[in-house]
Amino acid sequence: GQGVEQPDNLMSVEGTFARVNCTYSTSGFNGLSWYQQREGHAPVFLSYVVLDGLKDSGHFSTFLSRSNGYSYLLLTELQIKDSASYLCAVNSAGNKLTFGIGTRVLVRP
Amino acid sequence: NAGVIQTPRHKVTGKGQEATLWCEPISGHSAVFWYRQTIVQGLEFLTYFRNQAPIDDSGMPKERFSAQMPNQSHSTLKIQSTQPQDSAVYLCASSLENQAPLFGEGTRLSVL
Numbered sequence A: 001g002q003g004v005e006q007p008d009n010l011m012s013v014e015g016t017f018a019r020v021n022c023t024y025s026t027s028g029f030n031g032l033s034w035y036q037q038r039e040g041h042a043p044v045f046l047s048y049v050v051l052d053g054l055k056d057s058g059h060f061s062t063f064l065s066r067s068n069g070y071s072y073l074l075l076t077e078l079q080i081k082d083s084a085s086y087l088c089a090v091n092s093a094g095n096k097l098t099f100g101i102g103t104r105v106l107v108r109p
Numbered sequence B: 001n002a003g004v005i006q007t008p009r010h011k012v013t014g015k016g017q018e019a020t021l022w023c024e025p026i027s028g029h030s031a032v033f034w035y036r037q038t039i040v041q042g043l044e045f046l047t048y049f050r051n052q053a054p055i056d057d058s059g060m061p062k063e064r065f066s067a068q069m070p071n072q073s074h075s076t077l078k079i080q081s082t083q084p085q086d087s088a089v090y091l092c093a094s095s096l097e098n099q100a101p102l103f104g105e106g107t108r109l110s111v112l
Helices: none
Strands: A003-005 A009-013 A018-025 A031-037 A044-049 A053-057 A060-065 A070-075 A084-091 A097-099 A103-108 B005-007 B010-013 B019-024 B031-038 B042-050 B053-056 B065-071 B074-079 B088-095 B107-111
Touching: A003 A084, A009 A018, A018 A084, A018 A103, A031 A060, A031 A070, A044 A053, A044 A060, A044 A070, A070 A084, A084 B042, A097 B031, A097 B042, B005 B088, B010 B019, B019 B088, B019 B107, B031 B074, B042 B065, B042 B074, B053 B065, B074 B088
Parallel strands: A009 A103, B010 B107
Antiparallel strands: A003 A018, A018 A070, A031 A044, A031 A084, A053 A060, A060 A070, A084 A097, A084 A103, B005 B019, B019 B074, B031 B042, B031 B088, B042 B053, B065 B074, B088 B107
16 A cells, blocks of 8 residues: 655744655555645645656755655745645556645744 | 636535535546545545546545546536535546646535
């Protein structure tokens, strides 16, 4: 089966960075996706990774280590508006997603 | 591009009543997914269609829940005899082949 684990909460300071960790165990892995979700709104797609290593997308970067079942989302130059929940999801056959519970990131001044 | 459209945004039903939720996927997307989100369980997969055919309904409660996709422009999720534990946000998503699913804003179902 699939298990996706993330910390519940993370606090950081405006202008610095935040790293949201995700570990997974899976019987079928086609890739890993990250979504941002604000209260009362839909999850918004941020990044999809399938190869090991760091994928730099500017404000958001993602890292994947398939052998360790580990990924992280790195948010740099944090702004207050980055406060949101960040969801890690494993993509399996058919593009079906298995989500973690989400990490609530709070950026304070 | 209007994105995935879900209606209604909010629905309140009494215990034992039926609820039907609607989803209009993004035009041209071949896959349509239904998820349910609660504070305790997070986002849980329910079912999905590819080219209107049901592919995987492993997340659907076997009784009371059903989903259809009668044409490429809409899908429905029906819950019969709703119970308080069915209260959740029901999210629909669609995708092209091998691309990340894009979500609608969801329907918040409250069963009293």
